[in-house]
Amino acid sequence: MNRKELFQLIKRKRSFLCIGLDTDINKIPKHLLSTDDPVFEFNKQIVDATHSLAVAYKPNIAFYESMGSAGWDSLEKTVNYIRSVTTDIFIIADAKRGDIGNTSAMYARTFFSTYNFDAVTLAPYMGLDTVTPFLEYKDCWSIILALTSNKSASDFQYIQDKNGTHLFEDVLKTAETWGSDDQIMFVVGATKAEALQEIRKIVPDNFLLVPGVGAQGGSLEEVAKYGMNDHCGLLVNSSRGIIYASTEEDFAKVARKKATELQEEMELYLEDFGLL
Numbered sequence: 593m594n595r596k597e598l599f600q601l602i603k604r605k606r607s608f609l610c611i612g613l614d615t616d617i618n619k620i621p622k623h624l625l626s627t628d629d630p631v632f633e634f635n636k637q638i639v640d641a642t643h644s645l646a647v648a649y650k651p652n653i654a655f656y657e658s659m660g661s662a663g664w665d666s667l668e669k670t671v672n673y674i675r676s677v678t679t680d681i682f683i684i685a686d687a688k689r690g691d692i693g694n695t696s697a698m699y700a701r702t703f704f705s706t707y708n709f710d711a712v713t714l715a716p717y718m719g720l721d722t723v724t725p726f727l728e729y730k731d732c733w734s735i736i737l738a739l740t741s742n743k744s745a746s747d748f749q750y751i752q753d754k755n756g757t758h759l760f761e762d763v764l765k766t767a768e769t770w771g772s773d774d775q776i777m778f779v780v781g782a783t784k785a786e787a788l789q790e791i792r793k794i795v796p797d798n799f800l801l802v803p804g805v806g807a808q809g810g811s812l813e814e815v816a817k818y819g820m821n822d823h824c825g826l827l828v829n830s831s832r833g834i835i836y837a838s839t840e841e842d843f844a845k846v847a848r849k850k851a852t853e854l855q856e857e858m859e860l861y862l863e864d865f866g867l868l
Contacts, residue, residue, distance in 0.1 A: 593710055594774045599823040601647050606859040608824050610648035612831025615655050621843050631666040638835055639674055641848040645855040648682040648827050671707055682710045690715030690722045697725040704729045711735050716767055727771045736767045741781025741804040764794045773797045782810020788818035803829040816861035
């Protein structure tokens, strides 16, 4: 799925919502624990309830690999199920990989060939050769960490050089030259919405994956105001605020309600920007 196709998907669904499938077996409703694969069953019901409202799903790989082979099985079943339910979806492996070329080539094969993801999140600390193997896959995306919303982001990301340029700005300037804006996205935390204006000056055309709306307190209004461009250019993620909105048997129904609230707000911003 290239940038044009992703924008068309956003317009069809009137949404730029990404739902994070950060599925923790210790947090899912207890009645699912008696099923053969509780993690998959939870994901299946979330997907059934929300796929008409979301343009993307983002399984966080840590939640699956922490369970060993059973977790990887649940992940594979989840991705395959999403593909069987709808073709109108973009699936992101939130893996934050970043290693030397040979290892990166295996990671790229894992997520793009074995598991059929559309995109994978990457840590750019080791430079271009860690990303190049991912860029060799046509119509797949490398989503590069730029400015994150965690408390310790300032340890490195806000370091300034002698010209006053922050490290995260150098990451943006350098990494956007590694591939086209049909291949490269950047992660920018929603709690850093005030930085989006400056970020858009550096990468005006790239899509941004924006986590942190919902449970982490990021403002969707501010993200849209400062980050939206003429092809939307945003995938805004909510995880806990949707999937764990209820821990009772009605969890999927409540998840749909929360996703609907975000989709309807997103639709208003898309209309305000003249994109619908």
